[in-house]
Amino acid sequence: MCGIAGFITSAPSESSNAKAILARMTETLSHRGPDADGHFVDPGGRVALGHRRLAIIDLSEAGAQPMRSASGRFEMVYNGEIYGFGGMRDALAAEDVIFRGSSDTEVLLNGIERWGIEPTLQRATGMFAFAVFDRATNSMIFARDRLGKKPLYIGCRGRTTAFASELKAIRAHPDFSDLTPDRRSVALYLRYGYVPAPRSIYEGVVKFPAGHWATIPVEASVSDPADILSCARPYWSLEEVIAKGRADPCTDAAQAIERVDEVLSQATAERLVSDVPVGAFLSGGIDSSLIVALMQEQASHRVSTYTVRFDDDAINEADAAAHIAKHLGTAHHELTASAADALALVSDMPVVFDEPFADPSQLPTLLISRLIRSDVTVALSGDGGDESFGGYQRYWAADTFERYSRFLPRAFFQAANGVPSARLDTAISMARGVLPARVGKQISTDRLKKLTRIAAEPSFRARYGQSFTMWSDHDLVPEARLGENGGGKVGHGSGGMSLLRAA
Template sequence: MCGIAGFINYGPQGSASARAALKPMIDSLIHRGPDAEGVWADDEGRVALGHRRLSIIDVSEAGAQPMDSASGRYTIVFNGEIFGFLDARTAFENAGVKFRGHSDTEVLLAAIERDGIDGAIAESAGMFAIAVYDRKRREVTFVRDRIGKKPLYIGVGNRKLVFGSELKALIANPEFERPSIDREALGLYVRYGYVPSPRTIYEGVIKLPPGSCLTVSVDEPPASSADLLEGVRTYWSAFDAVANGTKACIADETEALDAFECTLDRAVRERLVSDVPLGVFLSGGIDSSLIAARTQAIAGQSIQTLTIRFGEARFNEADFAAEIAQYLGTQHLELTLTPQAALDAVQEMPRVFDEPFADPSQLPTLLVSRLAREHVTVVLSGDGGDEILGGYGRYAMMRKMERMAQRVPSFLPKLASAVPTSVFDHGLQLARLALPRGMREEVSGDRIGKFCEVLSHDNFRARYREFISQWHPDELVLGTSGQAPCAYGDAAVPAPSDHLKTLMYLDTIAYLPDDVLVKVDRTSMAASLEVRSPLLDYRVFEMAWRMPDSLRVSSDGVGKVALRRLLERHLPKELFDRPKQGFSIPLNDWLRGPLRTFAGDMLSSDRIARAGLFDHRLVERRWSEHLSGRRNWGQQLWTLIMFELWKDRWEQ
């Protein structure tokens, strides 16, 4: 695991000058690779490749990068891991190939020598972002893993192509002019809380999409970032995996479960290969509990498990995690998240996330990553189960809303969505005593307003986009229509696809790589920790889509049936059979309490108006409503706070 950076200079200036320009780029990524650094440039200074190393496999100098292939034709920088590489190494050795060390990078280069870049990647399972220079063809090829676990940013400007694991590496290049904010990308950010691929917050900079390659000449510069995107080619797609899996469905539940468990166990086993200490994130939920149970069984010894405890009971799963750890016999550690620890971590967010990012679970994920790094260098996680097997609570909610949308005349929710939320509040004051006690705090005017707004749209895709939207960009962001294309509104969906499968697929290609995996990558790498996710092995993903519908969501709306059934084979049901809680913080309360002064500074009308990006009157109104307790705008306000923090750090 590591950080990579580099450039193609279309005005070559010599090797020494190229190395000097490369040095600050890789220095900006030291957190991703604190153990060593490597720089390489060709004689002309046309191609420069840099690497920061977190030593996981072959910690000797033989595993250092940039690394040349045996023939000298290829030079590679590689962020990530190739899982199952030991079997490939054995096959190469049987064919007479000699290796200098025992790293997966060297095995990957051997595969590239034999099969070419496209052929080698097609046969490689793992998480990776790669740049390979081919001296013979005078090309650099960039590759990103299938699901999008490892990031790769590429920018064009000033007769230079720059790339890196994080945006800060591009900005650190002294000859790359800082790009302007992309207002359409900003509109997408305030809607979703992240910037969807392939856009970035900057004009002229892209994210290489998951499952794709891009080959660029070192002699002929691309005209623009749009020109780069036209050259992207796909070597694997979730679309094809879903379509093919649906066609090859395993109808028998027991057969499907056995096949899924076998595939998952292989993924876990391959992820246990490490030359440094390894543990497992254990939240107490279904996904992480299954990964902990299988890791403990396959490792054949007591493993390290780690979790985080919240002071607020409704956010806390630490007791469940402790019970599961005790049953499994793991070495268990936990960290308590206090408001003060969160406040301290908030100030670090723009350093950790150099692109605006507003998933509040970024705070506990950073802190639990730091806890883990005190004891291990690698952890396994349960990420991916919700997307591949229908685990999110919003799926059940959307299906209920969809049934309602089919019954209610379309003009009614359109009329209701125009009603001021205060009217709903007054009505609820009269009706609240008639509601069951458990629903009194759950039902509010703003939730009813949101419900009506969702139902006011004319089709299922539009209703889901509204359901997950935080702000309407055309209302908040100045100078944009708010109509930028994004997967939720524009991506093709494999057919035939029911509503649940549509939601799972859309979240797989958007929310998963651009929110969940960004959060995990940046926070873990900020702590110099490698996270491996067996449920996101592409073979596990493909097998999950071969499962019958009955193993996704039960008849009473409970998701991840397959994972629950598998977990029953290894844990008593009473240890995990409970409602999903998620991994979040009491954001609404903290913004009115310990974070109030800080948030008020970030959201002040003067500050927002001066920047000229957002409608300051709308922001002021939402902040005032939140402080009064009349509304819970915590997530929406957090999105703006994270942007303002980012702007303070990166736009000076």
Template sequence: MCGIAGLIAPEPVRDIDGILANMGAVLHARGPNARGTWVQDERRLGFSHNRLAVVDLSAAGQQPMCSASGRYVITFNGEIYNHADIRRSLEQSAAAPAWRGHSDTEVLLAAIECWGVKKALELSVGMFAFGLWDKERDELHLARDRFGEKPLYYGWAGTTFVFGSELKALCAAPGFERTVDRDALALFMRYLVVPAPHSIFERAYKLEPGCVLTIAGSAPKAPPRAPLRPGERHETMSIKRWWSLSEQFETGYRNPFPSEEEALREVETRLVDAVALQSQADVPLGVFLSGGVDSSLIAALMQRQATRRVQSFTIGSEHSSYDESAHARAVAEHLGTDHYEMFVSDADASSLIPQLPMMFDEPFADSSQIPTHMVCRSARTHVTVALSGDAGDELFGGYNRYLWAPGLWRQASRLPYPLRQLAARAAGSVPISAWDRMLSGIDTRHVGYKVQKLASALKQARTPEDLYRNLISEWREPQIVLGAKGVLQAPEGHTATMLRCADMRARMMFADSIFYLPDDILCKVDRAAMAISLETRAPYLDHRVAAAAWRLPMDMRIRGGIGKWALRQILYRHVPRSLIERPKTGFSVPLGQWLRGPLREWAETLLDERRLRSEGYFDPAPIRKAWQAHLSGRRNMMQSLWAVLMFQSWKDVWLGETSLSHERTH
């Protein structure tokens, strides 16, 4: 895993070596083992690379790397897991160069020389983002993997086009303006993340998963008026999809497995192959283990194939209702892994919070970022690479909303919309404490909070898509809390894309795969891990595993009110059912309690009414109302408040006191 950056300017850049060095320096944590730069002779183009050596630790794996013929230069971040297979295919076709080492980057360059960029990408199984210069065609290509495991930002610093693994690399380029994009801020307040193709800054964007951005000749001197989407062009720059998630999803949905036996056999075969591929490394490797279905299956398959005890890692909490370490310990004991536990205290969380703005570069308010970084930190003391169970929920039907949202909608939609609003308003008016008492027999966390959120989601839903979007939203009308005159209604981007099929559950899974998975889950894991130079890998995101998952009939994903049915059948061949079967709780922290307790003073400072008003980003009234409601215990506003707090913390680090002077009036 690595950190990449680069630039292309309309004319020679005086201090291009120094600029590239600075852009690379801020990405040091992503690649602490080596740093390199490459500059074109005309000095208008250059790449930077920070290396975390995982495959081929020798100097032969150093980057930026030139192809054997000298035509291509690449700065590459990620892993091509099947590089050995691609290498053999090249050798069989007599297209292989005189190999210098055994790195996956060298193989990718040879594949591009032999077959071109698109076919080389289609043959690659892995996670990656890279910048590639084609000297012969005078073209710059930026590419990102199928699901968006590895990040890639691009934008403009003055008239210079810049790109990098993280937004901080762009900020290090002279002339980059840190001007907050109000539309992106509105999206953040609604979804707790800034979704692609937006970034928090106006002149910077994220390349979407499965896409290639190409600049032919000179780069445009200014950005387009709106983020460029696949199939669109801006002067010499264009973006195309090299892989379409929607096409793959629909193909699988329309071609289900003919039998359960064949389905389970294919899913397990694909998973075994993916775990085997992703268990290859020239450095120590382990696995995250929560004790749930997804991570337990990855750990089981990994241990079954290993020649020695696998190292597994879990996180615990001093709050018993949030501590699932005992479940992970039991699974680890059954599998025979070398198991490590780390317990997070309130003091640990408080000490980490000031680091979050630099870790995530732009506002990010999924509070599970805290335990995620903690478990990564624990793993990094023993290994350089860790496998995870990420994407099991999206692919195999694990989220609770897949279980009850469709039935709830069928019942609620029978009521006229005004009556539905009235019923939802009544349910939402009951205090959380009252719901907790009434539903005390339900074995789930934050039951009162979830009932109130559900009631609010139903109150404003006219269609099933409205209900889904409301369920994944926090501030559903962000223009109210932003309070800035003229704030535009932010475009929905990925969240407006829903699969065209009758099954609401399939539509939600697709929407989560295309939006929530890359912009929240994968972003969180990447930043939390790379901040301490840990590479993470997700076997469920091998696209062949995903293709098998999408062919599962819905009753093999959700059956009897339980999600991930197919995965459970495979897992029970390795782990006793009694160690796994329990309600899904998620990876969370007692954020609501923290805000009323150890974090209250910190939060009060950031939510001060005079401060909010003077800074000009928020209307203090709805925020102070939410804060008082949370402190009183009438409502659990932890996520809504965390969004404001994460923006405020980020702003203090990235904008400082110059923020108002940089802010453009819309």
């Protein structure tokens, strides 16, 4: 990964002062890009673009950033990767565009110059976030990939708009050094276990929406980030993709399997394009095992795979991963970790994520990332498979619940929710005596209470929303309740765009 940071300001500034501020901002992102630290500041100190580079494609200076377009009109900083960018490059070359290097950054920048921002974004498939200074219009262009895989925070204060891959870089700007937590964001974190987009944990800073782009004039004094969100334009719509799939569904199971295999194979091949070593996280589960199998099928060498072995058998997946690695013939590596090792990382999490994040998988992910860095620069994983294929238990549970709960009126569930917990405890104890052990273990008073609260909601969307929240509306302050615009838009990293298009 790389890191980007910068700012625009309508206030006159010394160029040397702007350079010093930008250097402090990019320094906070050194862990994202240890290979180079690039800066651009315009002579008036009103535009600053910074980039920390993790060199993956075109390791030469021709791939360095900030990158200027051939005409000199555009200056870009970009974090991410365009998959299958060779096709875009060929199309540009057919229009007599000359390339200086072989990076996907240059392809993206030349596309913007030749085709315009939105046509280029519609052609580009990948994970990315970027900022482009347009000298012709004296404006900054921001854009983010369709699913929001790559982060982009934007903050507004006074006459300055700052942006970065991480919040810590924005805080390094003197205008944003005293950011305060947003109370609604804190409440939403307590509800969901993370801060939903477009909010961030700080007042005055937002997550730029996935699948959107925006143009902000340098001379505009944007003091409220809501103005940034209001001018963001979508270049892609998940709802439209879903509607298209429903209008022309694939009803032949064999044909669907063949199509998924084709799309996943192509997506894997595109992600193996790299000038540095590529490996994979392997847990032994379906998703990561499938990705590794496709990698090994296409690779001319033994793929390097990595897993964490825990000393607690209840959570250990290393044996399954070792079996898969042996079957596929990969060069497999294990990191042995204990609960104490994971606990020691907890204090690092505020620095790693910059805002509260309650997913426990962050600990083993950080452990294994530190393990592999000495061997490979890029690692593929099975993340996103559950979202793309409906693998989470809550998906089928919600569908099953919808089919059966309609036979009972909402009043029944509202009344059941009012049953005292002590009575439910007694009923559960009696039920465990006759139910299979695996079922009895999953029944608890808290779960039954939550189930009745979910069922009492008036719509499917409200019921689904309640199913993955940690608290009910009754337990929360008004700003965190679903009925009070608490949720906002949420962008999740998921499977490849090519897979979603084929679904």
